[in-house]
Amino acid sequence: MSDPVAEAKACVEAYLERSMIPDPEGAAAYVADDLQITFTGGRRFSNPAEPPAFNAKRYRWVKKRFLRTDAALDPETGDVHVYNSGYLYGEWPDGTPFDGNRYMDEFVVRGGKIVSTNVWNDSAEILLYRAGLAEAPL
Template identity: 40%
Template sequence: MPVVRVLLIEGYGAQVRRRLGQALTDAVRLVIDAPKDAVIVATEEVAPENYMRGGETRQPGRAVADPVEAVQTFLGLMSARDLAGAQACLAPGAEMVFPGGRRFTALADMVAWGATRYAQIDKSFEGFDVSMGAAGPVVSCRGTLSGVWTDGTPFSGIRFTDRFELTAEGLISGQEVWNDLGEARAPA
């Protein structure tokens, strides 16, 4: 049974410590064949005045925002067509890549392009997966699309996967989209 001991400087809230414990449990299970309930993560805390590095006392580092929540917020704002709110979720220079290699850096351009493909679209989520990329967190979400084609015909059950790259500050720096809309698209 794997045991992970973590020493933190006091100051992190319960939610941050819980997220850390869950992430460490998942990291162990990526390397060691152990059932989830066999992995123990024990977190201990030390007062800042009792922690020194390089002969200096230190303060705890900033907790990173939950990357799944950041993506869910962005997607919710996009669904509501709150482009100003959604733009605030993007890092400068963020790029969105859609099927067919369509690249966008402006949300308004992406929405205008989408309007040529469908009159309305909604996402139903089946799950979110998080990993660590070279520059920050990576969140993948998957599920199905439903909506209305431009001719008024409804559609549903179309698979999609979105992959988001985030900065350490929790801003989206890139999005890649894969879906079966092209295969399911109603004839024009």
């Protein structure tokens, strides 16, 4: 018997692993044709190649350290809502290393494919702090 929750979690983790390489073609195997990605700040993308291109402007390199992946089946729609959280680590454009930057990604998996994702992290707050523009210390 199939387990849609376990399958959705595996789909999301495989997508994220390929996205971090970055391997947009490999990541595309896990997404629906009408994928909707909403990034931090409300930036919208529609294919797996766009987020790494955006990230290349913000980071010299960045990876995710998964803390956990949770999922729940919506019995009315059959969609599985998957939540992956953890920490970003990498280097800022000036080469300064970072670690412990919290992130939370929310996915909707339908029919074995990711149809949408929402991405949040602390990068903007960290950059404001580094620029001396934060309202309070981090």
